[in-house]
Amino acid sequence: MNYTQQELADLCPEDVAEFIDNEVLPEYTDGLNTSENVADFMIDEAIDRLRMLEIDCAAYHRLHAKVALIDPYIALSQNRKILVAFIQTVFDNWYEEREDSK
Numbered sequence: 001m002n003y004t005q006q007e008l009a010d011l012c013p014e015d016v017a018e019f020i021d022n023e024v025l026p027e028y029t030d031g032l033n034t035s036e037n038v039a040d041f042m043i044d045e046a047i048d049r050l051r052m053l054e055i056d057c058a059a060y061h062r063l064h065a066k067v068a069l070i071d072p073y074i075a076l077s078q079n080r081k082i083l084v085a086f087i088q089t090v091f092d093n094w095y096e097e098r099e100d101s102k
């Protein structure tokens with residue numbers, strides 16, 4: 001089954017979308033990174049944090065409490081398309097807003 005970009009973006013959980021808006025995009029949006037690049041950076045970071053969970057559960061929760069519930073969603077490869085679609089939708093909205101203000 002094929003989904004549109006917007007349909008995929010709408011599948012992004014609210015907590016994950018908020019994390020992307022507030023934490024990920026300000027760090028990785030530089031005009032050069034694509035939505036795929038940003039999603040891959042985000043996924044790699046979530047996987048790295050989850051590796052810490054395997055080593056020291058208490059340290060993981062102490063250092064990464066705010067993402068503890070969303071890291072598994074982000075790290076799951078089946079969700080990559082949803083993450084990319086959400087990020088691309090944000091990029092598209094920014095572009096449209098910029099064009100409308102000209």
